Amino acid sequence: MRKLLSGLSILALMMLAACRSTQKNEAIEITLSGWQSSPTESRLLKQVIDQFEKKYPNIRVKREVINSQYMDVIKTRLIGEVAPDVFYLDALEAPLLMKYKVLEPLNSYIKPEFKIADFEPTLLNAFRQNNQIYGIPKDFTTLALFYNKTAFTKANLTQPPKTWNEFIQYSKLLTKQGAVKQFGFAVTPELPRQQFLIQAFGGRLVDRNNYAVFASPEGLKGLQLVVNQYRRDRSAAQPSDVGANSGDEMFGRGNAAMMLSGAWTIPYFRETFPNLEFSTAEVPTINGKKGTMAYTVAYVMNRGSKHKEAAWKLIEYLTSPDGMKVSGNQGFALPSRRSVLTELGYDRDPLYAPLVAGARYATIWQAGETLPTILTNFDNQFISALLGEQPLSDAMKKAQDTANREIYLSN
Template sequence: MKKGLLNFLALALTIALILITYQSCLLIPESDIHAPVIIKLSGWGASPSEQALLKQVLQDFEETHPQIKIKYELISTQYMDVIKTRLIGEAAPDVFYLDAFEAPFLMSKNVLEPLETYITPEFDLTDFEDKLLDAFKYQDKIYGLPKDYSTLALFYNQKSFATAGLESSPTTWDELLAYSKQLTIDINQDQRTDQYGFGVLPNLARQAYKIKAFGGQLVDQQGYATFATEASLQGLQLVVDQYRQDRSSAQPSDVGTNSGSEMFGQGKVAMVIEGNWAIPYLSTTFPKLEFSTSEVPSINNQPGTMVFTAAYVMNKQAQHKAEAWELISYLTGKEGMQKWTSTGFALPTRKSVAATLGYNQDPLRAAFVAGIAYATPWQAGEHLPTIMSSFDNQFVSAILGDQSLEQAMVRAQESANQQIKANE
């Protein structure tokens, strides 16, 4: 009798639990039961038009992937500082932009998810430009897929060229120097230069290919700065001499502007070396400006330019890695990349997409596409931020004549290497 009562009570308790569970389920909205996975994506600031384009591409992704929602965050200032802080605090986004310039440091810190296990043959990894993909490889692993890129090219003012009787763009640096003298003018004869021939940006990101032109190197095999050699100085001396002796070049600050694109657009300089990003800026901000582009003039018979790229990477602590990969594979896949680069804000890193969009035949973008074959990637190991800071500070002083180029570069190299050793 007692055993039967116990069995009855156990059965009653089981039924009660089933009823409670059933009623709880009725209280949960169906939308919550099937709620999509939220993937957090972070990137840096860009023009309003570019942000609108990214928003559209993300909406297209969500339409074809209803089980995933993207929460995009724009980090407008101190981007890498914010990302590094959040990685330390395990609060970083699932997917985020990573510049090739900063990639070696993060790839070496075991905070990024290797992507090999996610990549299938159908993704067609061989379609990427090797030089761009290699920027996100570390110890035989792939940590990022390049989303777009830009090289540098020469922009020149068509009206200024016509006025000076110049029929074509310079193809060598000697020609560029000669053209710059012809294009530097004082319209009102008041000892004030109204137009300089060339606009110069003295930062290392624009000078590294000049260091290589005569056989110099930015860093050695151990990652220490080594740009103060005689070979490196030859390329940099061209910049100093043009500014100080020829007086045919100007920095943005000399003419009251903030960038190379702005001083070119305002007609303060007739030529400037800029990235692909300058095309939409100039077309929008200075719609009446007539300009053309050509490949960067060769130095010492060596073709040279820089290439800048960024990748989508996955946080190693991401909670939904399969869904994070779905986003990365879409944005860097053929369909997503074509949508992203179709307006010309950026150039596609996939060769098939570039061929489809025909940028190698575009009058303004063909020079940028051609440059990828011989460009110097803006990447040089974990310590490049330190090296860049030391270089930029001292190179400007050499241009202004506060010290000789050799003295400035020796100081910059020693300062950089001291900081690198102190942080090891």
């Protein structure tokens, strides 16, 4: 009897151990949410995720694409404690989520072998608060000057403008009336493209308390440059003025000879306008200073994730040199690791080099948690001023006052 009980006990212990082993090796599923900019980008991300799952066979990644109202969906899920484990976060939205502590601080996960110093500091700082890193930038782009080489040749222009005064003169020379109207400059009248202009003469977008202050004389001086090109010189146009959906399309169709745009434009032109002869240069200096914008997105971890170690492994792999080389070799955006940027040759490519150079002095598209409110009010009023419906100073004062009233009421 004792032998039988002993045998049964051993069997029970073996079964329990096997059960625990099965549970330990059971696959963990984590969710990665983001948007899809293009089918190619989606295919490349899937390729990296497949490689990750081979390396970590006990982790499964459920990928979710949210292309409509992305941040509204993410915020709602964070409130409901059903947010994804890992998700994309634009630098614009990062301050608010960092403030409310819904993101997992990553400092304790980052080991020396991850080589955090390899990332462009300006990009990393967009996701840093109180010495804690809350996101690892996956890619970025700056703005560069795109110019039509054929239009330049016809106008006897042999090199791109170096200063904004030259840029204004070029715009006039390149504006032509004909079967296809050609304007010197394609204007995108949105705050993400104008912030560096506000700062060019010493203006600021927000103050220390995140209230809008862009309607100062210094801020207006930079914005007036664009308004004058559009209203007074008639050497600039919006995409809607020529029936285009974007500045990229306007330029590609020959309705503009110059524009400011990012890395995504290069593969777009190669695919959509393969016969277009174009080049790039750094944004012309204003008031003797270099300036441009930079846009970046990071992978962040939900603080409420139940699988934080697995979530970090995914972030670590996606932003590793190997992962970044796969997703970063199509040119839609630039790798955020300096080593990968160099290895893929972007800093030596004539079209991408001006975009890379701009990273050293670019203004990150970010200005505190109130920026989404400021953005909406700015865009509405700036377009009104551009169209001549009201003076720029009145429009910006109205935008600033309305934004600040909304910010005050929300506090």
